[in-house]
Amino acid sequence: MKILVPFDGSEAAQNAIQYALKLAKSHKNSEVTILSVACYKAPYARDFSYTPIELKNACQVFFQDILAKTAEVFKDAGIVTYTITETGDAAEIIIDKARTNNYDKIVMGRRGLGSLAGLMLGSVSTKVLAHVDIPVTIVK
8 A cells, every 4th residue: 555644843743644544554565655745935035045945945844854753653664665845835735746646545634734834724625625536534
């Protein structure tokens, strides 16, 4: 089973990781991709002394570190694991990855960190559900 897990570090995303781990363990030869999408175009970004490129790069480095640590949970269980860090609209990127990479299932948190981290607003899961043709499990 090939599973996509959008991840933003929120409690719901942590719970989705645990659910995906159980699911992957129960299916032989599972693969898990943990996807983090940073939206660095926050309204307050103008107030920082960073350029958009610097802010984008800082977001990517931050999430790459978190994803590497999160992926260890799967790797320790012997599950093939990939990590992806993208910037942009979370729902659109999740939908695109699901459509172009032949995932069997998406496991994601119900609500993300919101504007605090610029990730996965509550409407992301709703938009993903409406635009993909594979099963989606929403975890609280």
